[in-house]
Amino acid sequence: MSEQEKLVIALPKGRILEEVMPLVKACGIEPEAAFFDSKSRALKFATNHDHVEIVRVRSFDVATFVAFGAAQIGVCGGDVLLEFDYPEIYAPLDLGIGYCRICVAEPKDLSKDDDPSRWSHVRVATKYPNITSKYFAKRGVQAECIKLNGAMELAPNMGLCSRIVDLVSTGSTLKANGLVEVEQICEITSRLAVNRTALKTRSEEIKDLIEKFREAVNDVSS
Ligand SMILES: Nc1ncnc2c1ncn2[C@@H]1O[C@H](COP(=O)(O)OP(=O)(O)OP(=O)(O)O)[C@@H](O)[C@H]1O
Numbered sequence: 607m608s609e610q611e612k613l614v615i616a617l618p619k620g621r622i623l624e625e626v627m628p629l630v631k632a633c634g635i636e637p638e639a640a641f642f643d644s645k646s647r648a649l650k651f652a653t654n655h656d657h658v659e660i661v662r663v664r665s666f667d668v669a670t671f672v673a674f675g676a677a678q679i680g681v682c683g684g685d686v687l688l689e690f691d692y693p694e695i696y697a698p699l700d701l702g703i704g705y706c707r708i709c710v711a712e713p714k715d716l717s718k719d720d721d722p723s724r725w726s727h728v729r730v731a732t733k734y735p736n737i738t739s740k741y742f743a744k745r746g747v748q749a750e751c752i753k754l755n756g757a758m759e760l761a762p763n764m765g766l767c768s769r770i771v772d773l774v775s776t777g778s779t780l781k782a783n784g785l786v787e788v789e790q791i792c793e794i795t796s797r798l799a800v801n802r803t804a805l806k807t808r809s810e811e812i813k814d815l816i817e818k819f820r821e822a823v824n825d826v827s828s
Pocket residue numbers: 618619620621622663664665666682683684685686704705706756773774775776794795796
């Protein structure tokens with residue numbers, strides 16, 4: 607079988623991977639042993655199906671691989687899908703994993719006398735400049751975004767800005783860095799991401815896989 611004909615599934619190598627693998631297994635897909643070997647430097651893996659391959663990439667890159675058709679299907683956080691907003695991606699299924707929320711946070715001391723409804727301009731450190739700008743634009747607030755790729759919680763303490771927009775789950779990272787949540791932008795879970803062209807040209811196999819994931823999600827939640 608040529609590489610062209612293979613169905614490529616892109617999975618995120620971070621924290622979601624552990625939660626997504628039971629779903630992949632429930633779909634009847636088992637990656638080769640190297641996938642589970644932390645010493646392996648391989649990035650592309652065969653599976654128990656000749657025509658199915660798995661690539662393991664960074665969470666943000668899953669969306670890019672799927673949008674450009676390098677992978678036909680993938681799993682990534684709703685935060686990533688919102689940030690890129692790729693028209694080429696169809697995200698039909700909430701997988702019910704990777705629960706978190708996108709929030710605006712600021713130092714505890716600042717929050718005591720702060721009133722977010724009076725903001726007209728904010729400088730924000732974030733990994734999500736598009737989500738942040740859109741959110742504040744809707745409220746008529748001009749957002750100046752400083753793009754960071756991690757450790758956003760450091761920014762207010764180091765004079766980069768007063769506020770951040772980041773993912774919050776337990777809240778312990780905010781707390782450990784003297785920050786408090788002042789607004790919630792949206793809730794996030796991980797979703798199945800499908801390339802729209804592939805959905806048309808390889809409709810049967812992709813719809814079949816979406817259905818398998820749907821059943822796996824239902825089985826887990828029932
Ligand atoms: N604290 C959290 N709790 C629950 N889900 C989270 C949390 N942080 C991130 N997520 C979800 O998991 C996804 C992947 O996050 P992860 O931390 O594994 O990778 P990353 O730091 O965004 O990317 P990378 O490490 O590849 O740069 C996020 O896009 C989000 O949907």
